[in-house]
Amino acid sequence: MNTMLRKSVLDMRKITMWFLATIAVVVLLFSYRTSTGPDSSPSAETVGGASAPGVETGPGAAAKPGTRGTVARSGSTTVADGPVVQTKRGNVQVQAHLSGGRITEITPLTVPSTNNRSREINKHAVPQLRTEALAAQSAHIDAVSGATATSEGYTNSLQAALDGAQFKAKP
Numbered sequence: 001m002n003t004m005l006r007k008s009v010l011d012m013r014k015i016t017m018w019f020l021a022t023i024a025v026v027v028l029l030f031s032y033r034t035s036t037g038p039d040s041s042p043s044a045e046t047v048g049g050a051s052a053p054g055v056e057t058g059p060g061a062a063a064k065p066g067t068r069g070t071v072a073r074s075g076s077t078t079v080a081d082g083p084v085v086q087t088k089r090g091n092v093q094v095q096a097h098l099s100g101g102r103i104t105e106i107t108p109l110t111v112p113s114t115n116n117r118s119r120e121i122n123k124h125a126v127p128q129l130r131t132e133a134l135a136a137q138s139a140h141i142d143a144v145s146g147a148t149a150t151s152e153g154y155t156n157s158l159q160a161a162l163d164g165a166q167f168k169a170k171p
Contacts, residue, residue: 069093069157071164076100080165081109082157090114092153096161101169103137106130106158112150121147129154137169138162 069081078098085092090112097105108126112118125147132141139159143151 069161069164071161078165078167080161080167082159082161082164084110085153085156085160087112087149087153089118089149092150092157094154094157094161096158096165096167098162098165098167103134103162103167103169106133108154112153122150125150126154133158 069083071078071080073079076099079095080098081095082093091110092112093108093110095107095109096103097107108130111122111126113122125144128144129141129151133139133155139155139162141155143155
């Protein structure tokens with residue numbers, strides 16, 4: 001009987017150790033933070049790796065969300081920076097060039113680039129958004145499939161830039 005009691009105690013110790021190890025693993029799994037979550041710090045990058053004049057890129061140069069856009073006029077040409085729009089994937093900011101009552105160019109100043117996936121998505125999405133906005137002469141364009149957050153940030157920043165420049169499209 002004494003041997004049976006000893007075996008039972010050893011079995012209980014094994015069960016207790018397995019139970020504690022399982023709890024430790026579960027706690028570690030739930031406390032792990034991925035780099036793609038909303039708490040990750042977005043960095044600023046322009047599309048294609050090229051920087052627009054006067055725009056710094058890199059981890060230390062991320063634009064601050066809520067930063068107000070600026071408008072500069074020279075003759076019949078207006079350059080309007082939209083505000084920095086914070087999305088769940090990172091910050092988005094665009095610059096609109098206006099001339100003769102038309103949008104002549106749209107330059108991305110900041111797009112999400114927190115990881116390779118964001119960079120890959122934006123490499124295709126941002127040029128498509130630019131093409132659609134230039135064709136529509138408006139910020140009222142469809143979102144790019146798979147890049148919803150960037151699309152919303154892009155259109156919001158562009159609309160604010162157009163509003164700041166008091167842009168009215170000519171038919």
